[in-house]
Amino acid sequence: MSTTTEAPRKKLSPRRRAQRIRWIQYAVLAAVAVAIALSANWGQIQQVFFRSDMIKATFTEGLPNAFKNTLVYTAGAFVIGLLLGTVLALMRLSSIGPYRWLATLWIEFFRGLPAIVVFIAFGLLPLAFEGLVIPFDPYGTVWVALGLVASAYMAETIRAGIQAVPKGQIEAARSLGMPAGVATRKIILPQAFRVVTPPLTNEVILLVKDSSLVYVLGLSTTGYELTKYGRDLANTNANLTPLVVAGFCYLAITLPLSILVRRMEARQKKER
Numbered sequence: 236m237s238t239t240t241e242a243p244r245k246k247l248s249p250r251r252r253a254q255r256i257r258w259i260q261y262a263v264l265a266a267v268a269v270a271i272a273l274s275a276n277w278g279q280i281q282q283v284f285f286r287s288d289m290i291k292a293t294f295t296e297g298l299p300n301a302f303k304n305t306l307v308y309t310a311g312a313f314v315i316g317l318l319l320g321t322v323l324a325l326m327r328l329s330s331i332g333p334y335r336w337l338a339t340l341w342i343e344f345f346r347g348l349p350a351i352v353v354f355i356a357f358g359l360l361p362l363a364f365e366g367l368v369i370p371f372d373p374y375g376t377v378w379v380a381l382g383l384v385a386s387a388y389m390a391e392t393i394r395a396g397i398q399a400v401p402k403g404q405i406e407a408a409r410s411l412g413m414p415a416g417v418a419t420r421k422i423i424l425p426q427a428f429r430v431v432t433p434p435l436t437n438e439v440i441l442l443v444k445d446s447s448l449v450y451v452l453g454l455s456t457t458g459y460e461l462t463k464y465g466r467d468l469a470n471t472n473a474n475l476t477p478l479v480v481a482g483f484c485y486l487a488i489t490l491p492l493s494i495l496v497r498r499m500e501a502r503q504k505k506e507r
Contacts, residue, residue: 289476293468297456301464302484308377308446308460313439315382320389325419327394338390345387351448353380358452373458377449385442392434396427433499440489440496461485 326338345353357380361367369375400423408418428435447462454463465481 284475284479286474286476289472289474290480292472293465293477293480296468297459297464298461298480298484300457301459301461301481304458305443305446305460305484305488307374308381308449309439309442311374311378312381312385312442312446315378316385316389316438316442317435319382319386320393321424323386323390324393324397327390328397342387342390345384346391348384350381350384350445351451353384354448354451356380373449373452373454376452377446381442381445384445385438388441389435389438392431392438393427396431397423399430400426430503433496433503436492436496436499440492443485443488443492 323338323341326334327342329335329338354377357369357376360369369379371378404422404426405418408422409415413422446460449458449460450463450466452458459467461481461484462478465477465479468477469475
């Protein structure tokens with residue numbers, strides 16, 4: 236009676252197993268992409284989303300003005316949000332109770348409200364307060380409304396940056412006789428902003444996208460931003476190409492900012 240012995244099967248190492256699983260995932264994704272590409276009606280897609288005559292009309296009729304308005308709305312709201320957010324962050328860290336309570340109430344209130352509700356409220360302010368005129372309207376209205384929402388988020392970001400500054404530096408400044416306000420302005424805030432610059436840049440990206448809510452204010456054509464301009468042109472021509480062009484314009488703004496954020500974060504990691 237003869238016996239045969241089977242050679243033991245060689246087990247895959249964890250690295251080889253991970254590579255095999257990864258290649259299987261790639262193959263599945265490639266198969267899904269091919270299936271979608273073969274089943275899509277590319278002629279209809281081009282006609283609905285990428286019509287050449289509509290692309291030309293979108294660029295020539297008012298896109299530059301809408302693009303400029305989006306940038307102006309974003310920049311003004313960021314400045315207001317940054318200044319107010321810095322004050323709120325300092326109030327949140329203050330040893331004076333009412334300052335902390337007021338800052339906490341403000342932050343939780345505007346972080347809890349949808350931005351579109353704030354826009355609607357500011358659009359109705361002239362009805363509630365007769366004779367109220369917001370300077371530089373409609374830009375002023377957008378700056379204030381969007382800036383108030385941004386300030387709540389920026390305040391928490393800046394607060395985290397301030398708390399990241401080593402306490403020893405603050406104590407050293409105070410031991411040299413430097414007043415608290417001067418120490419905050421010259422020592423704490425510069426280091427805090429160095430830490431929070433990447434998150435604040437992310438806030439700019441969010442503000443760019445939130446500026447699309449300006450449509451609820453009922454602006455004239457000169458005040459249109461990208462979404463409102465693209466939607467009106469799409470409705471007029473019963474074609475979605477203008478909205479697609481507007482979407483690519485948003486990407487032209489946000490993608491460079493995203494790349495900048497990643498580079499700043501990588502630089503901070505190297506410095507650590």
